Amino acid sequence: MLNKKNIYKRSFASFCGPGKHQLLRISFFCLFLSLVTGAILLLLLGKNPFVAYTSLLQGSGILPKLRYPGRKSQLTDFFNLLNYTVPMIFASLSVAVALKCGLFNICVSGIMVLSGFMATVLVGYSDITSIVAKILVLLIGVGVGALVGALIGWLKYRFNMNEVVVAIMLNYIISYVVSFFINTQLADPVTRQSVEINQNARLTLVDVEMFGLRINITTVFVLALIVVFLIKFLLDKTRFGFELKAVGVNKNASRYCGIKVGKTLVKTMIISGALAGLAGVTYYLGSYASIQPRVVPQLGFDAIAVALLGNMNPIGCLFASGLIMIFESGTAYLSSRLGVLREIAALIISILLLFSASSGYFKILGNKFKLELGENGGRNE
């Protein structure tokens, strides 16, 4: 009996224990756990989990579907996946950068709404040339996000206000102020959302004719990739990244060695805010083209768990975002094919996010088992 228990411990310890790429291995373990839990749920509903998971992949364009309607193919689905993934990449990077500095930025949603709104109002309805408009939209996203981030950072630095409380309040303020303007000035009478922006300002090219297909092409996916590597470079190789991480692990020691802790906090929040702003414009002026009033995007909160799943590593965030969005965009196909509610996919995502939020616990557990086993080994051998 004891031996059997040991086998479990040993295999867990060897998979999640200390060593190279421990965090990455734990992330995979979380994914595995949630897929297993999801499979149990599906079995309880009398559905074949294998079919369910393949249909998620088919729905998101990773695997080919059985048949496609006219002018659509796997490529269309895949481009849609990229289109929806871009905002998540920016949002999770925003959370990750702040977390590295010991800050918990839950204002991503609020910043997204504000930057999306500002870009919509300032550029969305104008007739500027397409390329200029798109660049302007991105700049506005960065600018608005950075300003809000700076405000949060400054409040923390100057008045020692808790950034979480400030962020929650800002989410409300932004959401209500923006919905006031949308409802009174910009509302589309049919959809009750803001009026759709003009195509020239939209970051996603809609229904582009290509290979006889109609494809939505996101123009900013490459930018997202570049930003991922820029942030990685910033964190790993630069003086500012060093200071940011130092403040994140120990403010006293950072102060002791001459780092200006307050300034570092503010700068970090500016970067985090700018990234959230990019998430906002790519979401509201890319994946979508209008803003729904009085709703803050769920994506901004999911980004927290995605950043954790990606271990606060920019590359990790990239892949974690992709993974989550595969689930999200495969949902429709899953529910129509298996006749289950759309919520089942949402449930699996939530389970995954839940497990990834507990990755810290798995790490401790892995280390602990390794320690215990090492000890026993010492005694037996």
Add this chain to the structure above:
Amino acid sequence: MNNNFVELKNISKVFPNIVANDNVSIDVKNGEIYAILGENGAGKSTLMSVLFGLYEPSAGSIHIKGEEVKITSPLDANRLHIGMVHQHFKLVDNQSIAENIILGIEPITKKFGLFPKINIKKAEEDVALLSKKYHLEVNPTDLIKDVSVSTRQRVEILKMLYRDAQLLIFDEPTAVLTPQEIESLLQIIKSLRDSGKTIIIITHKLDEIKKIADRCAILRKGKLIDVLDVETTTTKQMSSLMVGHDISLQIKKEDNAYGEDVLRVENISAKNSDRVQTLNNISFKIRSGEILAVAGVSGNGQVELADAITGLLDITEGQIYLSAKEINKLDIRERIEEGIAYIPEDRHNVGLLLDFTLAENLCLKQYYQEPYCSDKGVLNFEEFHKTSDQLIKNFDIRCGEDGYNTVVRSMSGGNQQKAIIAREIHADSKLVIFVQPTRGLDVGAIEIIHKRIAKLRNDGKAILLISLELDEVMSLADTILVIYNGEVQTIRDAKELSKEKVGEYMMGVHTHAK
């Protein structure tokens, strides 16, 4: 039945990569004071943690009064009448002394026969009674945060007695006390023995063992070296057994003439983060080639003094000059660049970034400038590694096989301290501030650090040494400054002061006589 209270038989405790206890067997007789002597890392604390139920032994057995027992938690230990005073007190600051003592086994009455309520009156009476019985004077209603360190220690002792402990374990009990307080603690321990308690005391101070212990076990590198009868052994024999070779803690200092004033502090006052006045009108100066040692009981403003000079704490009044340049308006980094090196008291929370690598920690004071960082702000890790290799070699920093990539958290306390000292000395500053540089380190490491300090002095640096260890102050200082309640009690040439005299100043005895 034999006369042994506790027998540890063939205890081994293995951690990954390290054997903390290797087949150690000791027996402690009823009613004796049993000392356990050893360097840091010799396995004294581990052995006692095994006895107190904090660790499970990897092998071996524990026998209490002849019967084999399993102790898996401190609760078991309590049930077996074993109590322990830890090196760092485990007390709740904002509770009263009585509340702390009864914590976990509160006397309960039922109000209206229904609602359980802590009978604090009874607790206070019990504590008062207990404190009278054992001559451990405390006022049960005082809050812990308002009482002195020695009172806190008495509270810890009372806590054990309240739980009816028969075997009392003391882990380095004198580390934080003044000479006078140590004297009275030793008296207390003796009288506890005389009233029938059995006592184990962990220490590396030989003279204390000589004064009170009956027998003494010596551990070295996890192994039991010998059990000695204290009366027939000299401290010299003990120390060479403990370290494995003869050592001398006497520092050879050349008589050198002091140079120019390096640090001049004029009438500074400061408040700490709770807005309590912690420094009051302090003035002194340190010349190059001089070691100025600040003696004082813990919490009398020493840390704040160091923080004020380095810029971590803002001063409210006064001026600080470094080589005639006023520095009290400069920020922390500017002061470092002017030439202040600082080895802080709290090496885990201030001196090091524990989750960073050794290389990053060794370059923590220079990482932002050439050659470690280009002017565009890109770090050059090659340079980090070069400097690290050099420092690791020169200062004999023992890190794992990962070398400079070792995460500092995984290194031993002594090596962490060596890393800080290596970094600060490498900066080649005019003024070096040491705060408690040898706390928690073993005799071997202390010797190395003391030699480093003496060498720095002989090289013409100005040194501010702040220490709670009076022996350290006495053996290193050229000039002694005694601080009490944030005020300077006296500044004198070290040769004019005896250890006892310094102790009196530390207690503030001369405050009113002045």
